[in-house]
Amino acid sequence: MLRLAVIALLLANAGYYAYTQGWLRSAGLAQPEQAEPLRVQQQIRPETLKVLRTQGTTAAPTPPAPPATAADAGASATAAAAPAADAGECLQAGVFDEKQAAALRTAAASLPQGSWTLEPTPITGRWMIYMGRFDDQDTLDKKRAELRARKVDFDRAGGMLELGLSLGRFSTEEAAQRGLTALNAQGVRTARVILERQAAPGFMLKLPAVTDAQRQQWLATLRPAMAGKTLGSCG
Structure with a gap:
């Protein structure tokens, strides 16, 4: 019984292979052709088909910048050439003893508030x-x-x-x-x-931000009370 089943399966496979290879076309048993002319004949009203373009959202183009004028160029050049504001220079002098510091306080009283300090600096023996x-x-x-x-x-x-x-x-x-x-x-x-x-209390005069415009006027105000000392850069 098993032998008959195997023989039937082999015959079925052989028949399917012959069918797919077109060997049974003469007997009217042939696989339908899938050639291109046949596919065209199978189309239904192909003339009614239309290709539609998808409408996407696009960014609006950026308008070109207007050309620079001579006035704009002049303004840019002026801004580039303008000097930075004078932030001032830190100056200091000392050391002064208590008597000299008292004279300096009196002389510096006419200067703007916060423009000067007398910082304690002990005088060593x-x-x-x-x-x-x-x-x-x-x-x-x-x-x-x-x-x-x-x-x-x-x-x-x-x-x-x-x-x-x-x-x-x-x-x-x-x-x-x-x-x-x-x-x-x-x-x-x-x-x-x-x-x-002898060791004694001392003081250092400091002007944290003296501009060029202030320098001469402030020095003239302070010089008589500076006991011969001169102002130098802080550091």
Whole structure:
């Protein structure tokens, strides 16, 4: 029974293959042709077909910019050439003691509010290795010659310490004493350490934004109270 089923299946496959290959056309058993002329004949009223274009939304074209005029070009050139506003320069001077700071406050009172400050800046003490005070200029000159021979640096003591010589200035007494010990080793015997300046409150004058137009007028106002000090750039 199984053999008959296999034989029937093989015959069916062979018959279908012959049918698709057109071998049974003479017996009136042929697969319909799908050639192009046949497809055209099968069309129904093809003349009524129309191709429609989809109407999409498009952005409106951007109108071209109007040509630049001579006036526009001149205005642009003027804007480019215009200088930046003068923001002013920060200037400062000091250090001033309390008495000098009081004089500065009085002088600066006529300047615009907020245009100046006196910032606290402590004045540190200073010690000097001092030699003197000498009786006359001849004695001073002889001592200078001795120091040069020993290759010891010196300068004028200045102020109330004339006629005298400074062999060094120091921010602490301990540093000054060490310097004196080194000079003693070089043969210097008559020098001593003195307090040249005591520590005291101090102040720094600051003008945060001085324009070129203000500079001369403000300097003329402040100069008499600046104790010989000059203004320089902040930094």
